[in-house]
Amino acid sequence: MEKLLLLGDEAIAQAAIDAGLSGIFAYPGTPSTEITEYIQASKEATEKGIRSNWACNEKTAMEATLGMSYAGKRAMFTCKHVGMNVAADPFMNSAITGVNGGVIYIAADDPSMHSSQDEQDSRYFADWAMIPILEPSNQQEAYDMVHYGYELSEKFRIPVMIRITTRLAHSRAAVNIRRNSKQQNPVKLLDNPKQFILLPVNARRQYKELIAKQEGLENAAKMDGFNKYIDGSNKKMGIIACGLSFNYLMENYRETHCEFPILKISQYPMPVEMVNKLYEECETILILEEGQPLFEKQIKGLLNKGKKIMGRLDGTIPRDGELNPAIVGKALGLKVSEGLPIPEIVAPRPPKLCEGCPHADSYKALNEVMEEFGKGRVFADIGCYTLGAMPPFNAISTTVDMGASITMAKGASEAGFQPAVAVIGDSTFTHSGMTGLLDCVVDNVPITIFILDNSITAMTGTQKSSATGRIEAICEGIGVSKDHIRVITPLKKFHQENVQVIKEEIAYQGVSVIIPRRECLVWANKKRKEEKKLQK
Amino acid sequence: MKIDIILCGVGGMGALSTAAIISKAALDMGMYMKQAETHGMSQRGGDVQSHLRLSDKEIASDLIPDGECDLILSVEPMEALRYLPFLNKEQGWVITNENPFINIPNYPEKETVLAEVRKVKNSIVFDADQIARDLGNPKGTNMVVLGAASKYLKIDIEKLEDAINNTFGRKGEAIVEANINALRAGRAVADKM
Numbered sequence: 001m002e003k004l005l006l007l008g009d010e011a012i013a014q015a016a017i018d019a020g021l022s023g024i025f026a027y028p029g030t031p032s033t034e035i036t037e038y039i040q041a042s043k044e045a046t047e048k049g050i051r052s053n054w055a056c057n058e059k060t061a062m063e064a065t066l067g068m069s070y071a072g073k074r075a076m077f078t079c080k081h082v083g084m085n086v087a088a089d090p091f092m093n094s095a096i097t098g099v100n101g102g103v104i105y106i107a108a109d110d111p112s113m114h115s116s117q118d119e120q121d122s123r124y125f126a127d128w129a130m131i132p133i134l135e136p137s138n139q140q141e142a143y144d145m146v147h148y149g150y151e152l153s154e155k156f157r158i159p160v161m162i163r164i165t166t167r168l169a170h171s172r173a174a175v176n177i178r179r180n181s182k183q184q185n186p187v188k189l190l191d192n193p194k195q196f197i198l199l200p201v202n203a204r205r206q207y208k209e210l211i212a213k214q215e216g217l218e219n220a221a222k223m224d225g226f227n228k229y230i231d232g233s234n235k236k237m238g239i240i241a242c243g244l245s246f247n248y249l250m251e252n253y254r255e256t257h258c259e260f261p262i263l264k265i266s267q268y269p270m271p272v273e274m275v276n277k278l279y280e281e282c283e284t285i286l287i288l289e290e291g292q293p294l295f296e297k298q299i300k301g302l303l304n305k306g307k308k309i310m311g312r313l314d315g316t317i318p319r320d321g322e323l324n325p326a327i328v329g330k331a332l333g334l335k336v337s338e339g340l341p342i343p344e345i346v347a348p349r350p351p352k353l354c355e356g357c358p359h360a361d362s363y364k365a366l367n368e369v370m371e372e373f374g375k376g377r378v379f380a381d382i383g384c385y386t387l388g389a390m391p392p393f394n395a396i397s398t399t400v401d402m403g404a405s406i407t408m409a410k411g412a413s414e415a416g417f418q419p420a421v422a423v424i425g426d427s428t429f430t431h432s433g434m435t436g437l438l439d440c441v442v443d444n445v446p447i448t449i450f451i452l453d454n455s456i457t458a459m460t461g462t463q464k465s466s467a468t469g470r471i472e473a474i475c476e477g478i479g480v481s482k483d484h485i486r487v488i489t490p491l492k493k494f495h496q497e498n499v500q501v502i503k504e505e506i507a508y509q510g511v512s513v514i515i516p517r518r519e520c521l522v523w524a525n526k527k528r529k530e531e532k533k534l535q536k
Numbered sequence: 537m538k539i540d541i542i543l544c545g546v547g548g549m550g551a552l553s554t555a556a557i558i559s560k561a562a563l564d565m566g567m568y569m570k571q572a573e574t575h576g577m578s579q580r581g582g583d584v585q586s587h588l589r590l591s592d593k594e595i596a597s598d599l600i601p602d603g604e605c606d607l608i609l610s611v612e613p614m615e616a617l618r619y620l621p622f623l624n625k626e627q628g629w630v631i632t633n634e635n636p637f638i639n640i641p642n643y644p645e646k647e648t649v650l651a652e653v654r655k656v657k658n659s660i661v662f663d664a665d666q667i668a669r670d671l672g673n674p675k676g677t678n679m680v681v682l683g684a685a686s687k688y689l690k691i692d693i694e695k696l697e698d699a700i701n702n703t704f705g706r707k708g709e710a711i712v713e714a715n716i717n718a719l720r721a722g723r724a725v726a727d728k729m
Contacts, residue, residue: 005563007573030575114574171572171587171598174563250596325601337603339628340620343652345644347614349546351582352639384580391641461575 029080238282403432683722
């Protein structure tokens with residue numbers, strides 16, 4: 001057997017290659033990005049012809065995943081948790097269509113919001129759509145679950161979600177791999193040609209089939225080995241440990257043995273029989289979930305009239321944030337060791353724009369122009385330029401979701417709040433900004449839109465942007481007047497010129513687009529290094 | 537045997553590459569390993585940390601429990617202080633470069649920062665940058681700090697040298713040698729204390 005040192009993300013990617021993957025579809029998003037990057041960099045994946053280019057956004061990516069499955073092949077979709085919101089439409093409906101070739105959706109959640117705007121728990125999505133969830137507790141399990149997930153998906157003809165969190169995604173450990181476990185599926189047509197035609201008449205039938213699959217899926221969760229009942233002698237408390245929380249539980253019993261019965265949960269739908277056994281045997285139940293209290297709520301019920309259930313809802317565990325060994329130790333009533341306090345002098349060191357970043361020059365020019373209009377008029381978006389919210393710039397007033405800069409500025413402008421300015425990055429623009437721009441053009445709203453073109457998706461670590469080389473053509477195609485698509489170079493020496501251009505476009509009572517264009521420095525350095533390597 | 541290490545610094549300083557060297561050496565010794573890293577937004581000039589856990593037994597948590605870290609290894613002194621809640625306050629060591637990396641307006645006085653580091657029971661604060669520069673390897677600060685830490689690492693320095701060889705081998709003999717020299721110079725500092 002071959003052993004590799006892999007991040008959780010990389011273990012998933014290697015497993016997919018080994019399990020006969022034909023294509024992966026994704027838009028970058030922390031902490032999911034490294035899955036697709038691994039496949040893009042893998043020689044083996046290239047030799048096997050596995051497609052892996054970045055998609056425009058999560059919705060297009062998931063639909064293409066479904067299309068590849070329709071054609072009979074195994075496909076994978078990956079996103080960060082908020083990407084699930086973008087893909088929600090195909091996601092919910094793909095549970096009803098079911099699959100042909102196996103489909104795995106990887107949802108990488110970010111509890112504690114290390115690099116995100118919320119900590120939504122993707123298990124809610126899968127529970128809502130009634131598809132199975134696999135939730136690995138370590139890198140090896142992540143690897144094994146991809147193999148198993150494809151079998152489960154093809155057996156029940158249903159998409160499977162693997163839900164991971166930041167700690168697993170970005171933590172490295174040795175993983176035993178099984179190369180070439182399965183060849184890629186051949187292209188094959190559906191047995192039922194109506195399976196993917198969700199006309200109401202078909203959808204009603206398909207939905208009943210989805211409901212009928214639940215019993216088998218629950219049985220798989222009971223029988224297939226990822227969920228384990230570990231007996232204990234002290235029945236005063238039973239512990240349900242979901243996903244990664246199992247590790248934090250075990251960490252607290254490194255030197256000793258846990259005397260309480262444990263139900264380790266890594267596969268859903270919840271195996272009710274196993275949960276019931278624990279509930280019947282024990283006086284109280286402690287529920288450990290990395291994320292939101294999904295199953296705590298379900299087991300507790302609305303009226304909470306049964307046994308005492310402890311977890312995030314009753315304050316045994318903090319209501320928000322990721323778990324760690326100390327939080328779990330305290331919930332168990334154990335004595336937890338403590339280090340030293342952080343000295344008061346330690347100042348926070350938040351992330352900031354890099355020295356010489358083109359966005360900094362864009363914000364300097366924009367700030368100078370906006371001064372006469374007062375604060376609160378710049379609607380921004382998701383990317384490195386969100387850091388324009390920090391000193392010394394303090395340049396932006398909103399960051400909500402991918403693409404919301406343009407549409408929120410539009411709504412504000414329509415409320416009479418003018419001038420209204422949107423700031424969006426090139427990659428975010430092609431992700432979710434184009435349709436908002438069309439809304440602006442259709443309504444001819446006075447708005448000035450900055451599309452910051454640094455020629456790369458920078459925040460997530462320089463992935464190829466679908467916008468590169470296409471922005472002017474897209475804007476013109478959508479209907480922005482050619483005279484009001486202005487390209488500027490965000491450099492100190494052009495500051496006065498740039499200020500002038502911004503003034504002119506803000507004065508214009510219609511839709512204008514300003515494109516500050518200069519390459520991301522991190523990307524430029526990376527490229528130079530790669531070119532040097534090639535020369536050698 | 538278990539060794540829990542926090543490697544820290546500021547995004548872009550390359551503090552995390554040290555983790556790769558240590559883990560290679562540990563794997564070579566047949567130890568189990570887990571290493572949690574910071575990716576994403578914080579890498580843009582923010583504080584970054586890596587939890588590196590080594591053990592002869594299987595490791596459960598990817599995160600080091602509070603108060604159980606054996607070694608905080610830092611290329612920046614204030615960053616070393618940020619992770620004190622993880623430190624084993626009796627047996628743990630803080631080993632850090634003494635030069636501040638100032639990219640925030642409210643960075644405290646250097647001397648106050650160093651005084652706080654020295655308050656920790658076991659600490660080594662030294663000018664690793666200067667040692668690296670003297671060796672003609674200004675980018676070698678990481679390796680100098682690792683060298684100083686090697687005394688408390690329970691991993692033979694030879695194993696670390698092998699790992700350096702392994703990691704930098706492709707970049708040529710000169711780079712391997714420069715890094716090994718930096719490692720040894722750092723070790724000499726710890727040995728003198």
